[in-house]
Amino acid sequence: MFDPHYPMPKRIRVKYCGGCNPRYDRTAVPAKLRAAFPEAVVAETAGDDPDHFVAVVCGCVVACARHDELNGRAGKAVMTSEKEYERLAAAVRASLEREGER
Amino acid sequence: MAMMTGDQYVESIRKLDIKIFMFGEKVSSAVDNPILRPSLNSVKATYDLALKPEYEDLMTVKSHITGKRINRFCHVHHSTDDLIKKVKMQRLCGQKTASCFQRCVGMDAFNSIFSTTFECDKKCGTKYHQNFVEFLKEAQEKDWTVDGAMTDPKGDRGLSPGKQADPDLYLRVVERRKDGIVVRGAKAHQTGICNSHQVIVMPTIAMGPEDKDYAVSFAVPLDAENLFMIVGRQSCDTRKLEGSSLDVGNCEFGGMEALTIFDNVFVPNDRIFLNGETDFAGMLVERFAGYHRQSYGGCKVGVGDVLIGAAALAADYNGAHKASHVKDKIIEMTHLNETLYSSGIACSCEGFKTESGNYLIDLLLANVCKQNVTRFPYEITRLAEDIAGGLMVTAPSEKDLRHPKLGPYVDKYLRGVASVSTENRLKILRLIENLTLGTAAVGYRTESMHGAGSPQAQRIMIARQGNIESKKKLAKAIAKIE
Numbered sequence: 325m326f327d328p329h330y331p332m333p334k335r336i337r338v339k340y341c342g343g344c345n346p347r348y349d350r351t352a353v354p355a356k357l358r359a360a361f362p363e364a365v366v367a368e369t370a371g372d373d374p375d376h377f378v379a380v381v382c383g384c385v386v387a388c389a390r391h392d393e394l395n396g397r398a399g400k401a402v403m404t405s406e407k408e409y410e411r412l413a414a415a416v417r418a419s420l421e422r423e424g425e426r
Numbered sequence: 427m428a429m430m431t432g433d434q435y436v437e438s439i440r441k442l443d444i445k446i447f448m449f450g451e452k453v454s455s456a457v458d459n460p461i462l463r464p465s466l467n468s469v470k471a472t473y474d475l476a477l478k479p480e481y482e483d484l485m486t487v488k489s490h491i492t493g494k495r496i497n498r499f500c501h502v503h504h505s506t507d508d509l510i511k512k513v514k515m516q517r518l519c520g521q522k523t524a525s526c527f528q529r530c531v532g533m534d535a536f537n538s539i540f541s542t543t544f545e546c547d548k549k550c551g552t553k554y555h556q557n558f559v560e561f562l563k564e565a566q567e568k569d570w571t572v573d574g575a576m577t578d579p580k581g582d583r584g585l586s587p588g589k590q591a592d593p594d595l596y597l598r599v600v601e602r603r604k605d606g607i608v609v610r611g612a613k614a615h616q617t618g619i620c621n622s623h624q625v626i627v628m629p630t631i632a633m634g635p636e637d638k639d640y641a642v643s644f645a646v647p648l649d650a651e652n653l654f655m656i657v658g659r660q661s662c663d664t665r666k667l668e669g670s671s672l673d674v675g676n677c678e679f680g681g682m683e684a685l686t687i688f689d690n691v692f693v694p695n696d697r698i699f700l701n702g703e704t705d706f707a708g709m710l711v712e713r714f715a716g717y718h719r720q721s722y723g724g725c726k727v728g729v730g731d732v733l734i735g736a737a738a739l740a741a742d743y744n745g746a747h748k749a750s751h752v753k754d755k756i757i758e759m760t761h762l763n764e765t766l767y768s769s770g771i772a773c774s775c776e777g778f779k780t781e782s783g784n785y786l787i788d789l790l791l792a793n794v795c796k797q798n799v800t801r802f803p804y805e806i807t808r809l810a811e812d813i814a815g816g817l818m819v820t821a822p823s824e825k826d827l828r829h830p831k832l833g834p835y836v837d838k839y840l841r842g843v844a845s846v847s848t849e850n851r852l853k854i855l856r857l858i859e860n861l862t863l864g865t866a867a868v869g870y871r872t873e874s875m876h877g878a879g880s881p882q883a884q885r886i887m888i889a890r891q892g893n894i895e896s897k898k899k900l901a902k903a904i905a906k907i908e
Contacts, residue, residue, distance in 0.1 A: 342484025344514035344521075345731075351480050368479035388511070389483045 334364045334376035334398075334423065336416060339391050346383025348406040353381045360413055361420065377419045379403070379412055398423060428494040429486070430569040432474035439466065439621050442647070445654035446620050446684070453657070456620040460666045462657070464680030464865075466621040468527040469571050471679065472499055472519060484515040489566050491559065499529040500566040502540050503785040509774035513724035517767065520728020524861065526681030526869040528618025530721040532572030535626040536562055537784055538713035539643060539699050544782030546706040554643075554699045555782070561645050561697060565624070572645070573622040575613035575686060576714060578630045587633070587640040597627060597688060598639040599701065606694040607701060609642060613686045615877075617869070620655055620684055622648055627688075629700070632708030641707040643700035644693040652691045655684035662864040672824040672853055675860025681869045712887075716773075716789045718878035719796030723770015726799055729861065729870050730763035730806055736857045737810040743842045743851040744815060755809045762802040769795035790891035793884040800881040803874040807862040818855040819863075827852065 338354050357366045357379065364376070377396040382389050382404045394400070398419035403412045430438065439457055446453040448461065456462040476485035476497045489496045490504050503509050512533070519527045540562070543554035565572055578587075581595035590596065597611025609627070619625060626645045633641045646653065660682070662674070671677035700706060738756055741747040773791035780786050811818065821840065826832045827849060837848045860866045875881065901907075 338479070340480040340483060342482070342511065342514055342518060343480050344484060344517045344728075388507075388514070390507075 332365070332373055334420060335371065335373050336361065336364045336366045337370075337375040337378045337394065337396065338366060338368045339378060339380045339389055339394055340368070341380075341382040341384075341387065341389035343383050348383065350381045350383050353379070353403070353409065353412075356409065357413070357416065361416060364416075364420065376423070377401075377416050379416065428489070428492070428496050428567055428569065429476060430473050431477060432470040435470055435473045435569070435571070436466065438623065442623065443649040444620065445649070446657060447654065448657040453620075461663055462620055462682055464525070464666070464676070464678060465528070465618060465682035468523045468525050468679045468681060469529060469618060469621055471523050472497065472527055472529050472571075473569070475519065475522060481518060484511055484518055487511075491563050492566065494566070496566045497569055499533045499571075500536070500562070500569065501533065502537055502562065503777070504783065505785060506775055506777045509720070509777045509785055509787055510771060513720065513767070513770040513774055516721055516724025516770075517728040517731070520725045521731050522728075523679040524676050524729055524732040524857070525679045525866050526617050526725065526873065527679075528573075528622070528681060529571055530725060531574035531617070531718065532565075532570075532622070532624075532626065534714055534717035534721060535572065535574030535576075535628060536565070537717050537786075538710055539626065539628070540784050541780040541782040541786065542706055542710040542713060543699050544780070545709065546700065546703050548781070549705075550703050552701075552703065554701075557696050558699050561699075568623070570623040571618070571621065573616055573619040573625040573648075574714070575616055575619070575625050575627045576630050576711070577614050577616075579612055579614050580630070587631075587637045596630065596637075596640045597642065599642050600639075600690065602701075606692055607642070607644070607698060608690050608692050609644070609688050610690050611688055613688075615658075615683050616655070616686050617681045617683050617873070617877075619648065619686055620657065620682060624648060625653075625686070626699075628710055628714055629707040630711065632711060633704040635704055637707075638702040638704055641700060641702055641704040643698070643710060645697045645699070646691060646693055650691050652689045653687070654689070655686050658683040658685065660865045660868050662860075666865075670824040672827070672849070672856055675856035675858075675864055676866060680865055683868065712789070713786060715879050715883065715887075716787055716792045719792040719799075719884065720770055720773050720787045722799040722874065722878055723766050723768075723773070723792075723795040726803055726870065726874055727763055727767040727770065729866075730759070730766070730803065733806060733810050733858065733861050733870070734759045734763060736854050736861070737813045739854045740810075740814045740818075740851075740858060743846045743854060745843045746813070752813055755813055759806045759809050762806050766795065766798055766802055769798060789887060793887040793891065796878055797881060797884040797888065799874045800884070803870055807867075807871060810858050811862055814855055814858045818859045821852055821855060824852075 375396045378400040380402040385404045401415040475481045487498045547555045578596040581590045587596035599607045600610045601608035773787040776788035777785045841848045
């Protein structure tokens with residue numbers, strides 16, 4: 325259905341930590357998100373459109389990425405290890421489904 | 427334009443008429459010379475990394491002056507988080523270049539001059555802070571690489587600047603004019619100066635009232651009139667002229683030093699940050715040294731990460747990776763490297779706000795950090811050489827490997843495990859050679875010893891900051907001594 329407020333595909337914004345000593349390949353996460361959510365736009369940089377969801381991808385548990393000014397309309401999740409990807413994907417999925425129900 | 431791309435940086439350096447001499451001849455440009463180019467590439471990496479989303483959180487920050495996003499190397503720290511991220515950024519840059527990436531010295535000069543000029547103006551009624559803020563604003567807007575020049579040749583170490591047989595052995599003001607000053611002297615060991623846009627000069631030691639002409643700080647462009655550089659030699663430097671990427675170990679990145687001569691260079695009034703206020707020379711030196719000693723807890727750790735990885739790969743390629751002593755040596759290298767990082771992070775966490783509003787590291791912990799840096803990289807390189815084996819210094823050249831008749835013999839007899847090519851084994855051994863005794867050893871070993879001050883300089887600061895009287899009281903209390 326056409327949504328007059330969000331006519332464009334939902335924007336999933338990936339915000340990275342700086343990557344000084346990552347314990348996994350952070351840059352693989354956007355590709356996985358794109359494959360899992362083809363209906364969304366996964367962006368690694370700021371854009372003009374509002375962010376539907378913000379995925380903060382940190383390389384370790386310190387999670388030092390600064391993201392206080394970044395907030396997705398439908399939420400935000402932080403991942404700090406590879407095994408947390410499924411939790412992140414579930415949060416994104418839930419946010420998209422919630423949006424679809426509106 | 428608040429941030430340049432790496433290519434824009436390269437072209438901006440090409441446009442400057444920097445006067446560089448090497449092997450007795452003038453070098454046309456730092457950009458196209460094969461000996462100098464790796465140094466330029468290391469700085470280029472600081473621009474390229476800043477534009478990559480996966481590194482921007484460390485490499486970029488919002489300017490406190492303009493609110494624009496800038497490269498962190500042009501930033502004045504405004505929180506302990508800024509200080510921590512500085513160290514993390516340096517580790518990252520060390521990992522990506524395996525060499526000195528040169529921009530820290532300018533960043534450390536920015537931060538030390540920012541607070542010192544503020545306090546100097548407050549006491550002396552000078553206008554240096556405004557001069558400096560205007561300079562910093564331009565540096566941020568143009569994304570300059572700024573060299574920070576502190577170390578004078580120093581002549582007789584037993585004599586103060588004004589008592590030297592040659593008065594120019596410490597850089598000094600030789601003429602004060604209505605529109606500025608004229609300075610003469612030299613600064614030694616300047617890594618990256620051949621590919622910087624500007625240079626900030628600072629005094630090298632605390633000064634007494636008799637050394638007024640030596641208490642001077644200022645900025646000039648690298649192509650200023652009467653300013654020139656004589657490039658320093660490095661072990662294995664001319665290998666870079668041979669056209670072999672294998673034999674140099676790190677064919678893309680490096681760091682180059684130069685003796686920088688100020689042969690009566692004019693400095694306009696608005697670029698002067700200290701001019702005779704001897705009381706503040708010591709403060710500037712102490713703060714710069716503190717920041718730069720913190721820096722080594724990041725940059726050397728990043729290079730150490732590469733060396734540890736190279737040693738582990740050498741063990742894999744030699745088929746020795748399962749040996750318990752090899753595993754233990756890798757653990758020891760990691761332990762030493764992370765200990766360096768720990769003190770870099772610790773002195774940042776314990777940072778505090780100066781009167782000017784920017785943040786200074788804990789000086790005791792920063793000096794402990796650098797004192798460790800004067801030792802641990804040497805042990806890390808020793809262990810890397812141990813794991814690598816003697817072939818890292820006896821292997822034939824790439825030309826021999828590629829030779830139609832000799833190549834098959836090199837390939838056959840210098841192979842380690844069957845699954846890894848001889849070429850790859852030689853590549854990793856050459857990288858270890860580069861870091862431990864080749865061109866990169868300048869940065870990873872001797873610079874670790876003397877850069878940001880020789881070991882004794884840190885010990886003096888540790889003695890000053892060590893709070894020994896309080897420790898005596900603690901002992902007395904436990905021992906029940908009245």
